[in-house]
Amino acid sequence: MPRKICGLGFDCASMMLQPGIDPGECLNYKTCGAATKLTPDEEIELIRVREIEAQERELRVRLWNQEWERIQETFRTTRRQAAIMMLMSRGCPQSPESLGVTAPLQAIAACVQQLHHHLNNLEGQYIAPGGCEVHHYSVKRPSGIYDYNKLTADEPIFEPSQKEQKVRVVHLSHDDDPRNLEARLGIERRNQLTRVRTLLASTVELLHSCANILSEDSSVEDNSLLRSGHSSLPQSDRSSFSSELNTSPENGDEILGIEENTTAPAESP
Numbered sequence: 001m002p003r004k005i006c007g008l009g010f011d012c013a014s015m016m017l018q019p020g021i022d023p024g025e026c027l028n029y030k031t032c033g034a035a036t037k038l039t040p041d042e043e044i045e046l047i048r049v050r051e052i053e054a055q056e057r058e059l060r061v062r063l064w065n066q067e068w069e070r071i072q073e074t075f076r077t078t079r080r081q082a083a084i085m086m087l088m089s090r091g092c093p094q095s096p097e098s099l100g101v102t103a104p105l106q107a108i109a110a111c112v113q114q115l116h117h118h119l120n121n122l123e124g125q126y127i128a129p130g131g132c133e134v135h136h137y138s139v140k141r142p143s144g145i146y147d148y149n150k151l152t153a154d155e156p157i158f159e160p161s162q163k164e165q166k167v168r169v170v171h172l173s174h175d176d177d178p179r180n181l182e183a184r185l186g187i188e189r190r191n192q193l194t195r196v197r198t199l200l201a202s203t204v205e206l207l208h209s210c211a212n213i214l215s216e217d218s219s220v221e222d223n224s225l226l227r228s229g230h231s232s233l234p235q236s237d238r239s240s241f242s243s244e245l246n247t248s249p250e251n252g253d254e255i256l257g258i259e260e261n262t263t264a265p266a267e268s269p
Contacts, residue, residue, distance in 0.1 A: 007032035009086045017049040017070060040080040047074050126186035134183050149180040
């Protein structure tokens with residue numbers, strides 16, 4: 001004996017708030033069955049029962065007693081919206097948080113904030129330009145050999161101390177001179193920032209890839225619309241097409257008649 005099922009796949013017991021109700025007894029049974037002939041965006045009117053908190057007629061303080069009443073309401077929807085409702089109700093819906101996406105994003109935001117903090121700490125600190133290095137050299141004099149340091153560049157980019165034109169070398173004096181120490185720290189800061197810049201460029205590419213992946217959702221929707229190309233057929237052709245589709249051997253259930261053969265495999269829990 002065929003068993004009746006909802007043409008849109010709803011849990012009729014939940015929608016009607018009647019545990020154990022047969023789909024054939026649902027107020028939406030005929031509407032859901034006829035909806036299979038419609039395009040995904042044509043509207044239908046469904047009925048649902050909701051439980052709301054009852055309005056108290058007298059002012060009193062409730063402790064543990066909760067009074068509820070059931071109301072029956074109609075709402076308009078489309079097959080596409082109904083499909084989303086059904087999946088959100090029965091399909092164990094997930095979220096970016098449950099799939100572990102929001103936690104890495106929060107970690108990224110925290111790292112960006114920390115990075116800004118470190119960059120702000122560089123304010124007022126010397127950062128050497130690219131292509132510059134500090135060189136150590138020795139000078140032999142009659143009184144002995146003396147060690148010195150200098151900041152050098154391939155082209156004259158430094159401000160002069162005496163000349164009017166820019167120079168290629170800035171003398172930094174002895175090893176323990178603050179000029180030498182700060183210049184070497186400036187070289188290290190530049191190298192650190194250069195490495196950070198490279199890593200940030202890779203990170204930006206990865207984040208762009210993440211955004212592009214999520215933007216593919218619209219492409220998936222477009223493809224689904226193409227697969228439902230029969231919706232653009234005339235109404236008479238669409239009805240016959242839907243009838244053939246709903247009795248397809250691959251489906252396993254007789255959907256248009258809203259009956260399910262008892263010999264068909266049971267739905268997995």
